[in-house]
Amino acid sequence: MLDYLVSIILTAGIYAIFALGLNLQWGYAGLLNFGHVAFMAIGAYVTVLLSMNGIPIFLAVLAGMILAGAAGASLGVATLRLREDYLAIVTIGFSEILRFVLLNWSSLTRGSFGLFGYPRPFQDLVGIRDYNLFLAGLVIAVLLMVYALLEALARSPWGRVLKSIRDDEAVAVSLGKNAFSYKVQAIALGSAIAALSGSLLAFYLQYINPNNFQPVETFYAWIMVILGGSGNNRGTILGALLLWGFFSTTRFMEGYLSFSPSASSAARMILIGLILIGLMMFRPQGLLGRKEELSIGR
């Protein structure tokens, strides 16, 4: 039972970090990133590949974050001068292209066989038996650090400029703010945070494969952000906990159904979908969102 609880904390925590990166982009800057999973994949693969080649593990994590941030910034520079929906198309395309490159660049990534047997932080010190418990602690610590960083930024004048761009970019520009630069910064930082979650995911899974990074992962992050209330960091974390809570508790339900395994896992997704629809009907602003913000017309 403890193992099970630890595994929920690990997945929910890792996905909360992942979704916090998206919340910075969507909730604060209003940027439509539909390829967020790509940056998680960059984090996981860069960390694993570098550490397998003898690079110290923390440097490898940092390298993944920097590379993901740079990739995000480049996509932003290329598309943000166009209409905002172009970013959505380009990012979802990027995430699929990246997945296929990872699948087919076998000499580097071993393709769909995936990578395993790579080092994990402090694995010799902690030992294999308690490793997940240790990693859960590490994930919670990283989550709290990311949360504190994002909250400090959200309350700073920098965050104020981001919110103004989300509400009406022309106003920000008319008051001397370089909106383009802020949007690129938000994409880069959000992508680096996604990469960090990717490194942690790799440590947890002990095995990574390009198909861990399907487009649906991006939309899990979207659900977490919207469920909790866009632009609310605590809401995003709560959204991650809830979504993973649903995934885990409905798993027990499968035992009581006399469906075939594939039908009962589909039934589970239907149930989760219904719960989400219900929640959005009763609290359209998200669990911790502010109702006033929805009722304000433009």
Added chain:
Amino acid sequence: MADEMLSVNSVRKSFGGISALDGCSLRVEEGAIVGLIGPNGAGKSTLFDVISGFVQPDAGCILFSGREILGMPAYKIARLGLVRTFQIPRSLMRMTVLENMMLGAQGQAGERIHLSLLRRGRVMAQEKDIQEKAEEILQFFDLLRMRDEYAGSLSGGQKKMLEMARALMADPRLLLLDEPFAGVNPALADRLIERIRILKERGLSMVIIEHAIPYVLALSDRLYVLNKGAVLASGHPQEVISDRRVFEAYLGEGDNAQP
């Protein structure tokens, strides 16, 4: 001339074959209020868009304090002290009135991501100063009691006031006001005229687009009439307004028409 704040020369702009500005020229002297009137579609708002860098013109030359600003990104023009407002008030709806105001301040260290994290003390001190200034200006516009409301919940007239108040946070030297009186009730409008006069006394130059002629006449030192993208008449407001051509531009030509 050294005391010239803004000089717009022969600006042209067409949108897909339709000419919005057709050789438009305009001057604003330092400390002056210039009125800009003209029938709908005359190009007034397009002229504001071009001056403030939101729209790039096809030809022409724009000098602000003797410096060429044509082709400069809009945010840089605003930083030079040339700030515009919008015809339809653009409040940042999901931010409070105070947040709207504080956004307007220039040279904020905390707007740079590394300084906002690493120089907390300096940023906090600056925030305090900015907030005091914002509250002072809100007081000036009778908006102080709305300080913590969402800007989206203000009335139309209040949004107009907030728009102007927020622009003042940027310490402009030249303010472009696009229909500041639209949607403002007559009692409030008299107060607004007073306020604009006070701002002028403090040395602020302004260009005001306005359809309500009495307000324009009450405020302007110089009046420009725009028609079909070009200046039809300019000069002393009372003389310009009694010009027959101006009358015709608004109401169409007619033999028996009397101004």
